[in-house]
Amino acid sequence: MGMIGCEEFLDQLVPWMDGERHPGARAHLRDCKTCRGVVEDLEAICETAHSFATAEADPPVRIWTAVRAQLEQEGLIRSPRRGWIDSITQGLEGIPRVLSRPALAAAYLAVLIAVAFALGRPTDTQVNDNSWIRSTRSSTLPLSAQLDTAEEAMVSSLGGLSTLASASLHENLAIVDNYIDLCEKGVREDPQNEVARDYLYEAYRQKADLLAQMNERGDDGR
């Protein structure tokens, strides 16, 4: 595989961070200061995330604000979508008690990388559908796994809620899961459709928000 360009490298950023380092990507990184800076920043974030496992610091908001600022500075995301990113991170802020900090941080990281992909590209660039699917899946799969874990913990902790409230939460959780499935289908059918992707991310945000509410009420009920 020969040397690749910035766009192709960014396509491979998630695998790269997972340790899959192809020769072409390595060659590009050697020669491209911008991409090298992005990778260095992400590696620093990962180190910070791993340190959560041993330190009881409580820095998610600060960390992700810094990440966002960095991504904006790098031109990988555009500020008009800041509210969207905020809503994802705020939604996820509510479920730290059921997710380990490194796991949550990893989910954040995946989402933010996806945001960089999804929002950073020039809209008039010819892009490949498979690339969109891959980048969207890269961002949502870890998040989906984390939320599934949280869901299992939540469902068993709702004993303190009334029958009506508990039924409503379960019913709406099923609605959100269905919403996610339908949005994923929408993205698969039309990967470049920005509206479909927005709805998908919104669906995940809703699920995180709902799980946070369930967590809060489960605690209140005890």
Next chain:
Amino acid sequence: MSTHHIHTGRFGSRAAGLLVPGLLLLAVGPASADRLERHFKVDARPVITVHNPNGTVIVRAWTKQEVAVIANRTNGHVEVYAEQTGNRVDVLTHQLSDSVAPDDMHADYEISVPEDAELQIHNDSGTVNVANVLGDMSVETVGAAVDLEDAAGYLTVKTVGGSFQCMRCAGRLEVSSISGTFRFIDVRSYNVRAQTSTGNILFDGEFLPNGMYHLKNYSGVIEVRFSPGDSFDLSATSLKGKVNNEAKLTPPSHPQHLVQRFGNSLFGTFNAGRAKVELTSFNGTINLVKRD
């Protein structure tokens, strides 16, 4: 303000009241149902918080500078707290023991407040009904329906599945839900932001100059009614659903967002385009309907 004024309460036959400074508590035997009434003197713009797992919460504004709390319990498994701290009154339904079944955590409240009061209400199941309160308001429920009338201020309502209706509301409105249905009737709000996944949204109110109206759902119907004298810029998109329009729109003067490339979209200006109306759905139907 740290003092509170207590009128003689009316209790059920087996009721027992426990009074400590700044705290009122009603706790009785498990078989009884009873009524508690308490009054608190407050200053301007008091804050009233209500935490109730299940039941009806009715809040009404009156002209007195005091807060009156009337609590009705249908069983004796819960305690009802009404506590004043400074200019804040906290009302809380609390279980008497860990063995209380969640469905027994039930109380109904009628609360009278000054019209400039700020409200924070959590009521999981049942209903929340607020009228004539002009202060800021935050309401969170799971399945409880929320009805506001003649409210103003900054109103935020969040439900999981509960419906929301607002009649003659003003100020700023932010409403979100997963499956709740929303109805905005005769509202005069300069900023409305409503989002529900599977619920319907009806907006039948005024579009104020410079007002912003964002209505979004995943499925269901978004219906917006307009009058010939209204003035707004419209952006309506349903990715997989329909957009039906009865308004004669002029083409937008500025290029639209690239969302226009996707789904069924409608962009245009009605009269002078003074308000901004943004309607978005994934596979729901959007109806822009001329008011009769």
